[in-house]
Amino acid sequence: MTQLILTAAARRRSNVFPGLTGFVLPALVLVGFPGAGILHAQEEKLPKAEQILDKYVEVTGGKAAYEKLNNHIIKGTFEFVGMGIKANMTIYNAKPDKVYVLLESEAIGRIEEGTNGEVVWEISAMTGPRIKEGQERIDALRDATFNSELHWRKLYKKVECVGMETVDDKPCYKVVMTPNEGKPQTSYFDKESNLLVRDDAIIDTPMGSIPIESYPSDYKKVDGILMPHKASIKVMGQERLLIIESVEHNVKMPADRFKLPDDIQTLVDKAKAEKPKTEHPKPEKPEPKRP
Amino acid sequence: MTSESAKRNKTNRRPLCGAGMAVVCLLGPVLVGGCATVQKEPLLTDEQRQLNLESFDYVWTTIHDKHWDPELGGLDWQAVHDELQPRLEEATVMSESRAVMAGMVARLGKSHFAIVPAKLYKDLEQPAGEGIQDGATGIDVRVIDGHALVTSVQQDSPAADLGVRPGWRIVRIGEDDLDPKLADLGQEFDGETYKDLILSRVVDTRLRGRVGDTVLVRFLDGEDQEVDLDITLAQRRGRKVRIGHLPGMYVWIESRRLDGDIGYIAFSGFFDPNYVMGAFNEAMKSFMDVDGIVIDVRGNPGGIGAMAMGMAGWFIAEKEHRLGTMYTRDNELKIVVFPRAVTYDGPVALLIDGLSGSCSEIFAGGLKDLGRVRVFGSRTAGAALPSTFEKLPNGDGFQYAFANYVSQGGEELEGVGVIPHVELVPTREALLQGKDPVLEAAVDWIRDQQ
Numbered sequence: 001m002t003q004l005i006l007t008a009a010a011r012r013r014s015n016v017f018p019g020l021t022g023f024v025l026p027a028l029v030l031v032g033f034p035g036a037g038i039l040h041a042q043e044e045k046l047p048k049a050e051q052i053l054d055k056y057v058e059v060t061g062g063k064a065a066y067e068k069l070n071n072h073i074i075k076g077t078f079e080f081v082g083m084g085i086k087a088n089m090t091i092y093n094a095k096p097d098k099v100y101v102l103l104e105s106e107a108i109g110r111i112e113e114g115t116n117g118e119v120v121w122e123i124s125a126m127t128g129p130r131i132k133e134g135q136e137r138i139d140a141l142r143d144a145t146f147n148s149e150l151h152w153r154k155l156y157k158k159v160e161c162v163g164m165e166t167v168d169d170k171p172c173y174k175v176v177m178t179p180n181e182g183k184p185q186t187s188y189f190d191k192e193s194n195l196l197v198r199d200d201a202i203i204d205t206p207m208g209s210i211p212i213e214s215y216p217s218d219y220k221k222v223d224g225i226l227m228p229h230k231a232s233i234k235v236m237g238q239e240r241l242l243i244i245e246s247v248e249h250n251v252k253m254p255a256d257r258f259k260l261p262d263d264i265q266t267l268v269d270k271a272k273a274e275k276p277k278t279e280h281p282k283p284e285k286p287e288p289k290r291p
Numbered sequence: 292m293t294s295e296s297a298k299r300n301k302t303n304r305r306p307l308c309g310a311g312m313a314v315v316c317l318l319g320p321v322l323v324g325g326c327a328t329v330q331k332e333p334l335l336t337d338e339q340r341q342l343n344l345e346s347f348d349y350v351w352t353t354i355h356d357k358h359w360d361p362e363l364g365g366l367d368w369q370a371v372h373d374e375l376q377p378r379l380e381e382a383t384v385m386s387e388s389r390a391v392m393a394g395m396v397a398r399l400g401k402s403h404f405a406i407v408p409a410k411l412y413k414d415l416e417q418p419a420g421e422g423i424q425d426g427a428t429g430i431d432v433r434v435i436d437g438h439a440l441v442t443s444v445q446q447d448s449p450a451a452d453l454g455v456r457p458g459w460r461i462v463r464i465g466e467d468d469l470d471p472k473l474a475d476l477g478q479e480f481d482g483e484t485y486k487d488l489i490l491s492r493v494v495d496t497r498l499r500g501r502v503g504d505t506v507l508v509r510f511l512d513g514e515d516q517e518v519d520l521d522i523t524l525a526q527r528r529g530r531k532v533r534i535g536h537l538p539g540m541y542v543w544i545e546s547r548r549l550d551g552d553i554g555y556i557a558f559s560g561f562f563d564p565n566y567v568m569g570a571f572n573e574a575m576k577s578f579m580d581v582d583g584i585v586i587d588v589r590g591n592p593g594g595i596g597a598m599a600m601g602m603a604g605w606f607i608a609e610k611e612h613r614l615g616t617m618y619t620r621d622n623e624l625k626i627v628v629f630p631r632a633v634t635y636d637g638p639v640a641l642l643i644d645g646l647s648g649s650c651s652e653i654f655a656g657g658l659k660d661l662g663r664v665r666v667f668g669s670r671t672a673g674a675a676l677p678s679t680f681e682k683l684p685n686g687d688g689f690q691y692a693f694a695n696y697v698s699q700g701g702e703e704l705e706g707v708g709v710i711p712h713v714e715l716v717p718t719r720e721a722l723l724q725g726k727d728p729v730l731e732a733a734v735d736w737i738r739d740q741q
């Protein structure tokens with residue numbers, strides 16, 4: 001879950017805007033990444049994607065260890081690298097798919113995102129409250145799945161190991177994962193350690209489709225689970241850095257942690273009120289019998 | 292797109308020190324060599340030379356790799372490198388090195404490319420009240436018809452206490468006679484969309500200093516009599532905000548009801564979202580029943596683009612509208628409007644002038660193109676490119692635009708600006724009478740809509 005939370009957090013950050021002189025917008029795509037190379041797939045037989053993904057669960061703690069976890073609170077920082085902007089970040093995540101994320105900094109203000117498993121929302125000091133819809137909502141709900149590492153079979157309709165590439169000079173298996181709905185994402189697993197070291201995705205937002213590359217690293221064990229504590233995120237030519245400072249599992253979560261904020265509930269109520277009523281089809285009149 | 296951009300910019304040239312809005316504000320005196328005394332600079336050390344070379348390479352490479360137009364509008368970027376690097380190597384002091392790099396980015400002929408001296412950051416890191424730009428007179432200035440005019444005086448400010456009035460003409464600040472300098476600059480920047488910005492900021496920065504400093508100003512009052520005033524600077528209006536590597540600035544927001552039950556909101560920058568958006572949102576909630584709303588972004592140099600999206604959401608009820616689109620080399624991003632749960636659907640007037648820049652232009656231009664506002668005032672600065680700000684190895688700041696921007700109506704704002712529906716520039720006569728003809732025209736229009 002953690003790597004997906006990091007990636008998800010990175011994805012959600014795609015429409016966070018760092019403010020700058022004049023008109024300054026945030027997430028811009030970074031082109032390429034350092035140390036990439038393509039290894040010839042013919043040199044060795046590739047494992048199946050299913051094996052790689054299951055192996056990832058195994059090397060990061062194993063199914064039993066994951067299943068002991070019901071929720072977590074992650075605290076850390078989210079930095080706009082090179083721009084001198086750093087936000088404090090807190091992520092709450094609970095079974096089956098509830099999330100609340102809070103980013104705060106003087107530069108960009110307060111940004112909250114979340115889902116109660118049904119409504120996916122955002123409240124940004126800059127842009128105000130909104131409900132996420134369409135593919136953006138679908139992607140967010142998938143990312144919100146707790147322990148998604150265990151549930152990839154339900155979340156993705158196809159997974160395929162398509163070859164090998166190097167990431168930071170290390171050979172990695174390249175796995176393309178096609179979700180039940182949405183664009184494929186590509187994950188790179190270190191051949192030796194089986195850890196996820198890179199994840200490429202295209203995030204659909206109301207602003208457009210944004211390619212993102214995430215590089216999780218600094219894996220540390222917390223409550224039996226090996227989790228990345230750092231992710232470098234490259235988006236539209238710029239870099240973000242996500243650092244995890246603490247992880248608490250199986251906490252007593254505040255009862256209303258995932259409750260919809262009032263501003264969001266207002267939008268939900270408004271959408272319901274504006275929704276056209278479903279008209280039931282009128283029964284057909286029977287044709288009169290010919291005399 | 293880039294060749295068209297070149298055509299739009301009459302001279303395809305931006306001020307030497309970079310046309311990043313905040314940078315122009317801060318470096319105003321430098322543009323005309325306004326420093327009263329020249330201090331001898333220390334010679335560069337070997338380490339500084341190396342850092343300057345690294346900074347030069349960083350600037351050159353960043354623009355080479357990230358400019359939205361890989362062809363840079365036809366500019367031979369390698370030739371620029373080959374020409375200027377030797378000059379950098381010959382530089383003996385920091386200002387010479389900086390001038391080479393500033394000259395390099397100026398070759399692009401676009402706004403939002405700038406080199407900011409490191410010493411400005413050191414100063415701006417000072418707590419509010421202790422920086423060299425924290426003190427102000429309370430005078431708002433515009434250069435109109437070649438003359439520096441007081442357009443407003445902040446209540447309870449040092450200038451107000453001394454009796455300065457709107458419409459007074461500023462003819463001398465310290466040792467500087469303004470009219471000749473303004474005439475020279477006016478000629479140099481004639482035809483440029485940002486001319487008003489340059490001229491007004493040159494005057495404005497001379498009226499700033501540390502809190503407690505005094506500045507000697509010669510005015511011509513309402514009877515054209517000379518009035519010499521020694522004005523002791525007081526704390527600038529607003530909250531001092533610092534955003535990453537951007538030089539810090541002051542931001543304020545005000546709102547009130549005008550006669551005739553019209554809501555009025557003015558703010559000095561799209562910064563400090565918690566504060567400015569918080570106050571904007573509260574004002575809008577209180578204005579839901581008014582006959583009309585005036586949004587005043589005159590003098591607003593811009594800021595965080597997303598705030599324009601958030602503010603626009605109060606005036607657009609339908610989804611999937613956008614203010615415009617930004618284009619990077621590989622992507623495009625729509626500057627969408629996120630409608631609020633409850634939106635205001637009455638008439639909205641938007642006030643702009645030549646010092647409205649960047650995000651203000653995106654906000655005004657987008658809402659104008661969507662047909663949601665009527666725009667009053669004078670053409671904006673035409674400096675509307677999405678940009679970012681980084682620190683260089685030598686400690687200086689480097690601002691660069693990473694995307695082009697096209698308003699919803701299909702026009703690039705860069706080099707063009709937002710042209711108001713109703714063009715109005717305050718006259719000295721009107722100012723002396725205590726009038727604000729731009730605001731008055733907006734109010735009259737709102738009343739006519741009832």
